Amino acid sequence: MIGTTLGDLRRHIESLADPDGDYRLVCARTGDRPVPADGLAFDGRATARAAARSTEQYRAALRRYDPQLPVYDVIACQVTEDVTSPGRAVDGTEPGPGPRQERPEGNATARSAIDYCHTVAGVVFEAIADSPHTALQDAIMDTYLESAEELDGPDDLCLRLLRSIAAELSARLESSELTDVLRAAGERMPDSEAEADDPVAAALAELESAGMLRSYEVSAPSVDIDAAARRWRVEFEGYALADDDRVVTLPVVVALFRRASVRSIAIASVERSGEGRWTLALTTNGGDGPTGLTSVRPRS
Missing domain, CATH: 3.90.1520 (H-NOX domain)
Structure with missing residues (x-):
């Protein structure tokens, strides 16, 4: 079953993480931190790209269990302590929102509950x-x-x-x-x-x-x-x-x-x-x- 794939992917993503890194993974549209990379940081552009690919694979595998899992456009943003505006995407696309961007009112609670579940x-x-x-x-x-x-x-x-x-x-x-x-x-x-x-x-x-x-x-x-x-x-x-x-x-x-x-x-x-x-x-x-x-x- 796909659970083994989930475990392997999570371990791979965690192996790429660096608590002192400047890069975070976010959804380009909503600013949400995608499971299972929420809370993780990465130390470089290439590492962040690899983690983004594995995160998308993890979510695709989990979606086979629950088709309602939100589809995120996962990008990597470089974040520094003095950044207050949206971060810079490392994959050449339009800049994405920073990890701390507030969610729109209305469906923020539902989206957060879905991700936590x-x-x-x-x-x-x-x-x-x-x-x-x-x-x-x-x-x-x-x-x-x-x-x-x-x-x-x-x-x-x-x-x-x-x-x-x-x-x-x-x-x-x-x-x-x-x-x-x-x-x-x-x-x-x-x-x-x-x-x-x-x-x-x-x-x-x-x-x-x-x-x-x-x-x-x-x-x-x-x-x-x-x-x-x-x-x-x-x-x-x-x-x-x-x-x-x-x-x-x-x-x-x-x-x-x-x-x-x-x-x-x-x-x-x-x-x-x-x-x-x-x-x-x-x-x-x-x-x-x-x-x-x-x-x-x-x-x-």
């Missing part, structure tokens, strides 16, 4: 392809395509893709297998741009930034005497992946597993605290087994 979906598919559970890829797509027929909007479709991934993972994998896949997916997630030392707050800040979460509050974590387990109380509102039947926790769990310090996760309960408002209890590195890694049923 596909970032999570991409790393999960890569992890599945590198696991003994490759048959899961077909099962996920069967579930997704069957349910997607009733949807029209691209933002709804990308949310349904994450719901389908969560459903098939929980139905087909034992808890230890599921933990291994999601930890491997988390290790592939790009670094967070959210400025938060708290891993739970950082994960929720990403969802809020993508327009998938209206607001949240995270308590200071309580710490066991051995300083291993940490417990949070989280209140959130307007989560795009929550309804009366299920709250999909998959994006939060994958984001948490990006931290090397997070070895296990348990989301024991979710309670409705008002219309569109939810409260959950989350533990990392606790003594109990992993729970709630893909979704949790709200308490009645």
Whole structure:
């Protein structure tokens, strides 16, 4: 399946990156940073061109899973600290927008949500392809395509893709297998741009930034005497992946597993605290087994 191609392409793009580089990849039309090169920098013109080609190949491969993945005109721009105007394309085309250009109002939230969903979906598919559970890829797509027929909007479709991934993972994998896949997916997630030392707050800040979460509050974590387990109380509102039947926790769990310090996760309960408002209890590195890694049923 194409997951192996996704993994190979991501590793190649990351091998070209240089944190001190002056070049960034953006979409020439929208200014969006394309997955999986968002957050990466490159040190020269030729390297940036090679990364742009591989990024387009990655997105073409991922589009075979989800045809709604946006088509970007990927270009490389040279960016310096004092640049405030659009960057200069390195491929000889018209200058493209710089990475920090603001998006037009109206569809900015939907586009951001779509990209974030596909970032999570991409790393999960890569992890599945590198696991003994490759048959899961077909099962996920069967579930997704069957349910997607009733949807029209691209933002709804990308949310349904994450719901389908969560459903098939929980139905087909034992808890230890599921933990291994999601930890491997988390290790592939790009670094967070959210400025938060708290891993739970950082994960929720990403969802809020993508327009998938209206607001949240995270308590200071309580710490066991051995300083291993940490417990949070989280209140959130307007989560795009929550309804009366299920709250999909998959994006939060994958984001948490990006931290090397997070070895296990348990989301024991979710309670409705008002219309569109939810409260959950989350533990990392606790003594109990992993729970709630893909979704949790709200308490009645």
